[in-house]
Amino acid sequence: MRQKQDKPRLQRLVANAPVSKDTAAANSLTRVCSPRTARERTTTPRVPLYDVFGPLRIMKRGLRPPELCDTMSRVCAIFGGSRGIGHAVAQLLAQKGYCLAIIARNLDRAQTTAKNLGAGHLAFRCDVSKEEDIQNVFKEMETSLGQINYLVNAAGINRDGLLLRTKADDMLSQLQTNLLGTMLTCKAAVKGMIQQQGGAIVNVGSIVGLKGNSGQSVYSASKAGLVGFSRSLAKEIARKNIRVNMVAPGFIHTDMTTHLKEEQLKKIIPLGRFGEPQEVAKAVAFLLESPYVTGQVLVIDGGSAQ
Numbered sequence: 001m002r003q004k005q006d007k008p009r010l011q012r013l014v015a016n017a018p019v020s021k022d023t024a025a026a027n028s029l030t031r032v033c034s035p036r037t038a039r040e041r042t043t044t045p046r047v048p049l050y051d052v053f054g055p056l057r058i059m060k061r062g063l064r065p066p067e068l069c070d071t072m073s074r075v076c077a078i079f080g081g082s083r084g085i086g087h088a089v090a091q092l093l094a095q096k097g098y099c100l101a102i103i104a105r106n107l108d109r110a111q112t113t114a115k116n117l118g119a120g121h122l123a124f125r126c127d128v129s130k131e132e133d134i135q136n137v138f139k140e141m142e143t144s145l146g147q148i149n150y151l152v153n154a155a156g157i158n159r160d161g162l163l164l165r166t167k168a169d170d171m172l173s174q175l176q177t178n179l180l181g182t183m184l185t186c187k188a189a190v191k192g193m194i195q196q197q198g199g200a201i202v203n204v205g206s207i208v209g210l211k212g213n214s215g216q217s218v219y220s221a222s223k224a225g226l227v228g229f230s231r232s233l234a235k236e237i238a239r240k241n242i243r244v245n246m247v248a249p250g251f252i253h254t255d256m257t258t259h260l261k262e263e264q265l266k267k268i269i270p271l272g273r274f275g276e277p278q279e280v281a282k283a284v285a286f287l288l289e290s291p292y293v294t295g296q297v298l299v300i301d302g303g304s305a306q
């Protein structure tokens, strides 16, 4: 079934591809394609991000090739895609055939993630708290992958502590990363989405942005700000066929929660456990792919918000 669906795409790629002398074996297909240099861009066509002849040879031998990302239609930028929730979203979307840009500050980590997702996915470095970084990374992504029509904002940090002990620098870094960073990536993505007359965005908030939590006043403010931002932006660009939604996770097993006392905290969760990143990823994919849902906040917290 998969082979049938891929055939026209492979034929298209073959038609556009330069003649390759590379006889890479099946396992060498999975490689990270770093953004091409200006020289490469002028000397080779855009489309082939990997050896298109490899999959054909593998299919001829009756083996199943790695998932091929669908560069022609579904390109998704995942900020914070290298670890945790963003990583789980990347794994799920890669399985669904999206072509992904994995973006984080640590490029090595992002590259490892992109490589493990399969052929055609790319890694980029960007600090979302810096506007210049965001403008640059969108240029790089559009050059390497084409227009971005799906955006997931999962980059986030926390600096938990009582307000009286929180330094202004820590307040700023949380607001700049969690709130301003998301606003800026949305702004950059929406420009391209308007040109394409469609797109979908999912911002990752938090349950504490809805109900508050002692020791997280600044983090909560950054996430509460995202609710107003996402709902307003949804109304602003709905006519352009661009949807904006949010997920609001509770406690999820990631690097961000490793220091927490899980045994105590899970007693207040009706489902009696922390969530898994893959469980949030399912909600993100649902919102990305639900054509009549916009301006919503989907809570994924094991029932503790009630």
Ligand SMILES: NC(=O)c1ccc[n+]([C@@H]2O[C@H](COP(=O)([O-])OP(=O)(O)OC[C@H]3O[C@@H](n4cnc5c(N)ncnc54)[C@H](OP(=O)(O)O)[C@@H]3O)[C@@H](O)[C@H]2O)c1
Binding pocket: 079, 080, 081, 082, 083, 084, 085, 086, 103, 104, 105, 106, 107, 109, 126, 127, 128, 129, 153, 154, 155, 156, 157, 177, 178, 204, 205, 206, 207, 248, 249, 250, 251, 252, 253, 254, 255, 256, 257
């Ligand atoms: N885990 C939870 O329980 C939970 C609950 C509610 C909401 N959330 C939210 O879910 C999102 C993901 O959290 P997580 O638990 O998956 O955290 P995580 O495991 O710490 O991953 C955070 C991701 O964001 C990236 N990142 C952080 N700061 C960045 C910056 N300035 N620029 C670009 N990328 C940056 C990290 O990569 P680099 O470090 O390489 O940049 C990493 O890929 C966050 O917005 C968080 O607030 C998490």
